[in-house]
Amino acid sequence: MFEVKNKNGRARRGVFSCAHGGEVQTPVFMNVGTQAAIKGGVSAHDLQEVNCQIELSNTYHLHLRPTDKVVREMGGLHKFMNWQGPILTDSGGFQVFSLSALRKIKEEGVYFASHLDGHKIFMGPEESMQIQSNLGSDIAMAFDECVENPSTHDYVKQSCERTYRWLERCITEHKRLNSLPDTVNPKQMLFGINQGGVYADLRVWHMKQIRDLDCDGFAIGGLAVGESADVMYEIIDAVEPHMPEDKPRYLMGVGTPTNIIEAVYRGVDFFDCVMPSRNGRHGKLFTWEGVVNIINQRYATDPRPVSPSCGCPLCKNYSRSYIRHLFKADEVLALRLAVLHNLYFYNDLMEKIREAIAENRYEDFRAIYSEKLAQRAVD
Amino acid sequence: MFEVKNKNGRARRGVFSCAHGGEVQTPVFMNVGTQAAIKGGVSAHDLQEVNCQIELSNTYHLHLRPTDKVVREMGGLHKFMNWQGPILTDSGGFQVFSLSALRKIKEEGVYFASHLDGHKIFMGPEESMQIQSNLGSDIAMAFDECVENPSTHDYVKQSCERTYRWLERCITEHKRLNSLPDTVNPKQMLFGINQGGVYADLRVWHMKQIRDLDCDGFAIGGLAVGESADVMYEIIDAVEPHMPEDKPRYLMGVGTPTNIIEAVYRGVDFFDCVMPSRNGRHGKLFTWEGVVNIINQRYATDPRPVSPSCGCPLCKNYSRSYIRHLFKADEVLALRLAVLHNLYFYNDLMEKIREAIAENRYEDFRAIYSEKLAQRAVD
Numbered sequence: 001m002f003e004v005k006n007k008n009g010r011a012r013r014g015v016f017s018c019a020h021g022g023e024v025q026t027p028v029f030m031n032v033g034t035q036a037a038i039k040g041g042v043s044a045h046d047l048q049e050v051n052c053q054i055e056l057s058n059t060y061h062l063h064l065r066p067t068d069k070v071v072r073e074m075g076g077l078h079k080f081m082n083w084q085g086p087i088l089t090d091s092g093g094f095q096v097f098s099l100s101a102l103r104k105i106k107e108e109g110v111y112f113a114s115h116l117d118g119h120k121i122f123m124g125p126e127e128s129m130q131i132q133s134n135l136g137s138d139i140a141m142a143f144d145e146c147v148e149n150p151s152t153h154d155y156v157k158q159s160c161e162r163t164y165r166w167l168e169r170c171i172t173e174h175k176r177l178n179s180l181p182d183t184v185n186p187k188q189m190l191f192g193i194n195q196g197g198v199y200a201d202l203r204v205w206h207m208k209q210i211r212d213l214d215c216d217g218f219a220i221g222g223l224a225v226g227e228s229a230d231v232m233y234e235i236i237d238a239v240e241p242h243m244p245e246d247k248p249r250y251l252m253g254v255g256t257p258t259n260i261i262e263a264v265y266r267g268v269d270f271f272d273c274v275m276p277s278r279n280g281r282h283g284k285l286f287t288w289e290g291v292v293n294i295i296n297q298r299y300a301t302d303p304r305p306v307s308p309s310c311g312c313p314l315c316k317n318y319s320r321s322y323i324r325h326l327f328k329a330d331e332v333l334a335l336r337l338a339v340l341h342n343l344y345f346y347n348d349l350m351e352k353i354r355e356a357i358a359e360n361r362y363e364d365f366r367a368i369y370s371e372k373l374a375q376r377a378v379d
Numbered sequence: 380m381f382e383v384k385n386k387n388g389r390a391r392r393g394v395f396s397c398a399h400g401g402e403v404q405t406p407v408f409m410n411v412g413t414q415a416a417i418k419g420g421v422s423a424h425d426l427q428e429v430n431c432q433i434e435l436s437n438t439y440h441l442h443l444r445p446t447d448k449v450v451r452e453m454g455g456l457h458k459f460m461n462w463q464g465p466i467l468t469d470s471g472g473f474q475v476f477s478l479s480a481l482r483k484i485k486e487e488g489v490y491f492a493s494h495l496d497g498h499k500i501f502m503g504p505e506e507s508m509q510i511q512s513n514l515g516s517d518i519a520m521a522f523d524e525c526v527e528n529p530s531t532h533d534y535v536k537q538s539c540e541r542t543y544r545w546l547e548r549c550i551t552e553h554k555r556l557n558s559l560p561d562t563v564n565p566k567q568m569l570f571g572i573n574q575g576g577v578y579a580d581l582r583v584w585h586m587k588q589i590r591d592l593d594c595d596g597f598a599i600g601g602l603a604v605g606e607s608a609d610v611m612y613e614i615i616d617a618v619e620p621h622m623p624e625d626k627p628r629y630l631m632g633v634g635t636p637t638n639i640i641e642a643v644y645r646g647v648d649f650f651d652c653v654m655p656s657r658n659g660r661h662g663k664l665f666t667w668e669g670v671v672n673i674i675n676q677r678y679a680t681d682p683r684p685v686s687p688s689c690g691c692p693l694c695k696n697y698s699r700s701y702i703r704h705l706f707k708a709d710e711v712l713a714l715r716l717a718v719l720h721n722l723y724f725y726n727d728l729m730e731k732i733r734e735a736i737a738e739n740r741y742e743d744f745r746a747i748y749s750e751k752l753a754q755r756a757v758d
Contacts, residue, residue, distance in 0.1 A: 036704065041420035041711035045696060066679065066704040073680050074700050082696045300445065301452050317424060317461045321453050325415065325445040332420035332711055 001189075001216060002026075002248045006358050010240065010267035013357040016248055018138040019187035020078060021053070021085035026248065027264045027353055029346045030056040030088055030272040035065065036081040039277045040339035041332055044083035050312060050344040051351070054086045056272045059131050059141075060095035063123075064114055068134035076136030076184040088272070089137035091128045091193070093144045094221075094253070105145060107162065125169040129190075133177040136184030141219065142170040144193045149226045156197040160206045163195050171214055189216035191250060198227050200238040207242040217270070218243055219250035224273075229259060236266040243267070257286060257349055257373035261366050264353055271350075276342035281335045283327050286345040288369075290377035292320075294338070298379070299324045312344035313337065349373075380568075380595060381405075381627045385737050389619065389646040392736040395627055397517040398566035399457060400432070400464035405627065406643045406732055408725045409435040409467055409651040414444070415460040418656045419718035420711055423462035429691060429723040430730070433465045435651045438510050438520075439474030442502075443493055447513035455515030455563040467651075468516035470507045470572070472523045473600075473632070484524060486541065504548040508569075512556040515563030520598065521549040523572045528605045535576040539585045542574050550593055568595035570629060577606050579617040586621040596649070597622055598629040603652075608638060615645040622646070636665060636728055636752035640745050643732055650729075655721035660714045662706050665724040667748075669756035671699075673717070677758070678703045691723035692716065728752075 006013040014026040031038065031052040038047065047055060057077060062068055074080045077087055096103060096110050100121075103112035109124020123131075128143035144163040147156050174190045177183055192215040196202035210218065220239055223232045236251070243249050250270035251263050260271050276286065283295040287307035292299075294306065302320035310316075314323060314337040326334035356365035385392040393405040410417065410431040417426065426434060436456060441447055453459045456466055475482060475489050479500075482491035488503020502510075507522035523542045526535050553569045556562055571594040575581035589597065599618055602611045615630065622628050629649035630642050639650050655665065662674040666686035671678075673685065681699035689695075693702060693716040705713035735744035 035708045035710060036701070037708070037710040037712040039711065041715040043696075043712055043716070045692075061708075065708055066700070070680055070700065070704070074682055074698060080698070080701055080704075082701075301449055303453055313424075317422075319453060319459070321445070321449065322415070322459055322461075325449075325459075329414045329416070329440075329444055331414055331416040332418065332714060333416040333422055335711060336420040336715070337422070 002246065004245070006360075008357045008360050008362040009265065011264050011357045011362045012267060012269055013354050014248070014269060016269075018086050018189055019185055020087065020138050024053045024086060025351075025354055026269040027260075027350055028053050028270055029260065029350045030054040030270065031343050031347070032056050032272055032274050032277065033081065034058045035061045036071070036077060038339065038343075039274075040281055040335040042277075042336060042339050042343070044081045046340060047083065047343070050340055051347040052085070052343065053347070054088055055083050056088045056090070057135070057137070058095060059089045059092035059128060059135065060099070062135060063092060063131045064116055068131040072134035072136070072184055078136060086139070087137040088139040089132045089135050089141065090252075091141040091143040092123055092131065093128070094146050096123060097146050097148075107165075109143070125166040126173045129170055129173040129177055133174075133183060133185075133188065137188060138185065139189045139191055139217070140174060142167045142190060142192050142215070144195055144221055146222045146225070147195065147197050149197065151197055153199055153202070156195075156199055156202055160195040160202055163193070164206060164209050167192050167210055167213060191215055191217040191219050191248075193219045193221040193252070194239055195222045197222060198231050198235065200235060203235055203239045204242055207239050211242060211244055215247070217248040217250060219252050219270075220268075221252045223251065224253045224255055224259075229262070232259070233262055233266065236263055236268065240267045257346075258370050260349065261353065261370045261373070264357075265362065265366055276346045277339045280338035280342040283334075283338060285338060286342050286373070287377055288373075290372060290375040292377045294320060294324050295327050306341060310341065310344065310348075312341045314341040381625065383624070385739075387736045387739050387741040388644065390643050390736045390741045391646060391648055392733050393627070393648060395648075397465050397568055398564055399466065399517050403432045403465060404730075404733055405648040406639075406729055407432050407649055408639070408729045409433040409649065410722050410726070411435050411651055411653050411656065412460065413437045414440045415450070415456060417718065417722075418653075419660055419714040421656075421715060421718050421722070423460045425719060426462065426722070429719055430726040431464070431722065432726070433467055434462050435467045435469070436514070436516070437474060438468045438471035438507060438514065439478070441514060442471060442510045443495055447510040451513035451515070451563060457515060465518070466516040467518040468511045468514050468520065469631075470520040470522040471502055471510065472507070473525045475502060476525050476527075486544075488522075504545040505552045508549055508552040508556055512553075512562060512564075512567065516567060517564065518568045518570055518596070519553060521546045521569060521571050521594070523574055523600055525601045525604070526574065526576050528576065530576055532578055532581070535574075535578055535581055539574045539581055542572070543585060543588050546571050546589055546592060570594055570596040570598050572598045572600040572631070573618055574601045576601060577610050577614060579614060582614055582618045583621055586618050590621060590623055594626070596627040596629060598631050598649075599647075600631045602630065603632045603634055603638070608641070611638070612641055612645065615642055615647065619646045636725075637749050639728065640732065640749045640752070643736075644741065644745055655725045656718045659717035659721040662713075662717060664717060665721050665752070666756055667752075669751060669754040671756045673699060673703050674706050685720060689720065689723065689727075691720045693720040
């Protein structure tokens, strides 16, 4: 399922496998297809062209629309969106806390109102597992509370104690669902999620509690919610020594290329973030030379590709002048090409990270790129 | 350049060639990429996948943005949008009359204000030819006045006399531009445009005037602007006998599958219309079984492709349930897949039309499909 092949400091080069697709090479960036489609007019088929290894969809969104019952009736998410590779679904927890209104957290779960039409919904650990089982993803995420930042130490302590109890219930329900005769994907895995806000003591306590539970991997959740990057790195530094060596580690919702380089340096294997597609849709293109704001007037008659070394559908076929024109002319094709470019870049970044670890030069790689990739590209 | 291979009644099966691409099989539907991109996130590269033979872009839009000077500097439209096949550009006339404000028509041309920012522009026959020469299209269209419907007989008579004089100026300027040493596409062709509103006498008079001018093809313009389909067919019936047999005939801006079948029946070879992409973006999908409104609730759990016999990227990969979900979830991917489907259908329609003509059974084809394709598909 997961094997660490090389280590370079704390950075890990590994392989992972699950019920769909071949071997996943880690560290890996999971490409986000929230509602069973990638924002910007990108299909699962297109993901192959940008070397995506794992697709990620959102439980909360799919539960509301088209509903997990529909997805199950259509044969599960792989068949529905025609993606044969691995799929990870989040638990719905993050969206329940960030999008929905009128939420009430109780021991049994969360009562909230749909952000689409206000109808009342209950979701607890069992419901989250049932929805993810209906979706038939390869990796289900445990249902947790993602606390707001800032929150008091007292509140976070109570919350992550409850999240621990919820994880126990998730594991029980997940095993039951996987053993049913008509389960969409009976080999579905379950990852537990570490919480504890920005309090290192709670993070460590929680990680020590959950590390011995029967999970296929562990995530660090509740970061990248407004705290500084330095605080995020400190939390990873605190938690990582307590995470099992032999299981994948997933830093949820992170982040910029710099964040990823820094988190890999601290021993993280899995990532996901909406940043490449969201920034792409605003004309911010990631390259090995830094960030290109393609809407800038300076590119109006620039015949070069955005990044000469890039093999994406945008850089292989079109000039800076053309993609800038598409943005200025409000053509949807601008969004699509920019998203494809950024996803290609992120997947390429992970490949270069893996090579650097395998060749025992990750420290050098980090020294060159950690800052550079956050800067504006110099022409 | 153009040869009629078979006739079946007045319907013609032909081949056409120009400076780019191989032989174009006619009757042909030209796929519209207004601003050097196809609405709905479809690229020139994607057009190959839906069997597009000729791409059409709009002179008015490209003149305003990114400007024809930029396109010329980037090597012309073929290079700019990376499309190696034939390109037709319209004259700008239609948009000057339908989109711009404050227009004044004089003998020398039209003064108008940009619909984007209101800046004042002058376009006459020479300017239209110069812009299209900068774009480097394979077929330039003559600059004409597309009169409003309804307009008086007197006004239309004056207008089409002027359009005739404008055509003479277009031809002169077009020859001059093609002979310049640094012309983007020195083999650019020029098609003249028949006008005359809904007045058969003016249409015939105008056609007889222009038929002997040195044009590579002739279009019927100024139809599909609000008149009934029957009136449109009557005008084609009146004009067609006066069009040269050995040159392609292009019915501008038409139309529904039914309109195309009826116009081919009356001897037309070239078509273009925004309908497949526009209707696609609203969830109206053309199939050989009739029109499918994919947003309908009945398709929510329908596992079948939109059209089982269709080879487009939508029908080969996804269910009705999935594409409906994408529309309901406001995913841009819905637009893209629907547009690809409809363009594929239109290109396929033309192929089936050509087969029917070649096999001398166009009358039967028309009897089966002319009405059927306008109806809602029965499940």
